[in-house]
Amino acid sequence: MTLLTVNSLESGYGKLPILHGIDLKVDEGELVAVIGPNGAGKSTLLKAISGLLPCWKGNVSFAGNNVHDYEPNMLPTWGLGYVPQDRNVFPGLTVAENLEMASTMLKNPGPRIKAAYERFPILGKRQKQAARTLSGGERQMLAIASALILEPKLLMLDEPTTGLAPVVANEVISHILDINRGGTAILWVVEENPASVLMHCPRVYLLESGLIRRTDSGENLLNDPKFAELFLGVA
Numbered sequence: 001m002t003l004l005t006v007n008s009l010e011s012g013y014g015k016l017p018i019l020h021g022i023d024l025k026v027d028e029g030e031l032v033a034v035i036g037p038n039g040a041g042k043s044t045l046l047k048a049i050s051g052l053l054p055c056w057k058g059n060v061s062f063a064g065n066n067v068h069d070y071e072p073n074m075l076p077t078w079g080l081g082y083v084p085q086d087r088n089v090f091p092g093l094t095v096a097e098n099l100e101m102a103s104t105m106l107k108n109p110g111p112r113i114k115a116a117y118e119r120f121p122i123l124g125k126r127q128k129q130a131a132r133t134l135s136g137g138e139r140q141m142l143a144i145a146s147a148l149i150l151e152p153k154l155l156m157l158d159e160p161t162t163g164l165a166p167v168v169a170n171e172v173i174s175h176i177l178d179i180n181r182g183g184t185a186i187l188w189v190v191e192e193n194p195a196s197v198l199m200h201c202p203r204v205y206l207l208e209s210g211l212i213r214r215t216d217s218g219e220n221l222l223n224d225p226k227f228a229e230l231f232l233g234v235a
């Protein structure tokens with residue numbers, strides 16, 4: 001069943017158009033990636049899907065609801081989790097307080113918080129530490145753990161491994177793949193380490209200048225010398 005449908009979406013900032021008619025979908029349990037050069041509009045796309053930016057034309061539908069007919073804070077209640085690239089944790093709050101903030105909608109958050117510490121044991125060890133003092137990888141794990149607290153059907157991740165050392169990035173990637181194996185659909189904006197992510201993605205959208213230029217499997221893209229030259233630095 002399709003969870004997210006984006007039809008001919010046009011959006012931007014103020015009067016500045018960035019997205020020029022995007023079509024995209026994510027089915028239940030799917031692992032879908034968006035890749036594209038800097039400034040292509042990848043973050044803008046996730047912001048528009050989340051209702052943080054207006055929909056000028058077209059529409060975004062999630063779990064049967066027209067997203068732009070509602071306030072963005074409705075989306076988590078329908079099962080859409082979103083981890084933005086920046087400002088994705090409360091830096092002045094501890095790890096435990098961040099997870100409590102993420103679970104304010106729950107009557108009995110204890111088991112979900114326990115599950116978060118089981119999934120990310122490092123967060124269990126850092127419970128009393130302020131989020132601003134975490135390493136980059138720990139911070140990403142906290143952001144992902146916070147988004148998972150409401151058990152989303154679809155998790156949108158904006159470049160979750162950017163700036164991380166390769167070994168830490170691989171750890172974050174394997175956590176995300178594990179979350180997907182558990183049945184949560186993922187819409188993953190990929191920048192760094194594209195090969196290690198795309199090889200797992202049956203569908204990848206290539207975004208350039210606010211338009212989807214190509215839709216293909218990660219495997220096909222990785223075997224395309226032109227794509228490899230542009231995105232993997234393979235001459």
Ligand SMILES: Nc1ncnc2c1ncn2[C@@H]1O[C@H](COP(=O)(O)OP(=O)(O)OP(=O)(O)O)[C@@H](O)[C@H]1O
Pocket residue numbers: 013016018036037038039040041042043044045191
């Ligand atoms: N708040 C904003 N106001 C005006 N223009 C913006 C704003 N945020 C982004 N833009 C512009 O929108 C365009 C797309 O930016 P966006 O961040 O979506 O690209 P991206 O593909 O995510 O890039 P990157 O890979 O570098 O993160 C860029 O030209 C950027 O300058």
